Amino acid sequence: MTVRVQTEDFDVGGELARLRSGNPKIGAIASFVGLVRDVADGQAVSEMTLEHYPGMTRKALEEIVAEAAGRWDIYDTLVIHRVGGLGPTDQIVLVAVASAHRGDAFSACEFIMDYLKTRAPFWKKEQTAAGARWVEARESDAHAAQRWGGR
Amino acid sequence: MTVRVQTEDFDVGGELARLRSGNPKIGAIASFVGLVRDVADGQAVSEMTLEHYPGMTRKALEEIVAEAAGRWDIYDTLVIHRVGGLGPTDQIVLVAVASAHRGDAFSACEFIMDYLKTRAPFWKKEQTAAGARWVEARESDAHAAQRWGGR
Amino acid sequence: MVKVLYFARLREAFGRSEEQVQLPQPVTDVASLTQWLRGRGGVWESELAPGKTVRVAVNQAMADGGSALHDGDEVAFFPPVTGG
């Protein structure tokens, strides 16, 4: 299980290669990359700043990953989340799950993203032509997390 | 929409970078990589051969991708499937979907894999200590495809 | 004439990957072609036995027993697919 919070970009190919190296029982890798879009709610976005709660972020992500590992048969997981200043098309987050079979890998990967979106202490601020604004939490993200049922 | 059937390996990082390049509206890339496991049904697997139906393969994959594009809001998709001789830990298949939001990307990617597993004309033959054997279709794959409802 | 293709386990069992078949009079669809091939006996009878799951494609599209056959068609017989 690897969790990283960093300002630097990441190399998806290299990270996925590392995740699967050394375990020939892995048959499936599901992954997700989140990117900065150049538009949000109809407004052009020129910059984005990602703030987080340094003392809590890793812990929150590790709990989410541990919860996924308890629900599905998975061999390994990787979560990388960037913080600081980003621009359109920049990579924000990578979640990857290695498993024997694809069903577990897909479910665990989507679960981690849904929980990350509602439980990991990150906040986005967008710079638009109309000024800076904090991104509002989406109702749809709360619903996405709820459908996994709860603890 | 890109569909490729090839004997050569593929570079996941490069393929994903190409998939998302040039469209700053993409906010989500979900992807899946299938790998040759060194064990199947308790038997050590030393080699695998992937046979396909050349005249039909591309067409079948393109139909599956078109079906996904009709069901979810997606910008682009990539399917690469290898044929010929492979060994443990080798990459077999890459499916990647680019979308504005993660829900569409995840669903379309998993749908394409589930349909590929039941509708695309590929067959695996494994070389084990007990001899060569054709891999049997799994009941679970039929169920995975059925849950999407359908035609 | 139709071109008949065999893949994977069926290709090996029948010892051929394709053949040209002159459709005899009563063969007008996939079901009757399957029945006619079964009549060859031996592995044909066992591999194409009614209890066996065999997929058929006509002109590179999945077909079923009722799919009509015409001169020049390409018909493929194969086991359930296992790629991915």
Place this chain on the structure above:
Amino acid sequence: MVKVLYFARLREAFGRSEEQVQLPQPVTDVASLTQWLRGRGGVWESELAPGKTVRVAVNQAMADGGSALHDGDEVAFFPPVTGG
């Protein structure tokens, strides 16, 4: 004393990212601390108004109004998260 942290919109609204707070006598849990901060008036009253969705973590774990507070705790107030 508890250490109180503010993030994102709340950090900007309150003009501070953290402060040390000597808990007054009736403040024993998150709800009463929130109520006490609200008593500062102005942006404190509006940003922490009962209708506003504000999340609270105690010692880096999500908490709710009933979560008890003790000397030395780290309490964080922030809006619903929006990462990923």
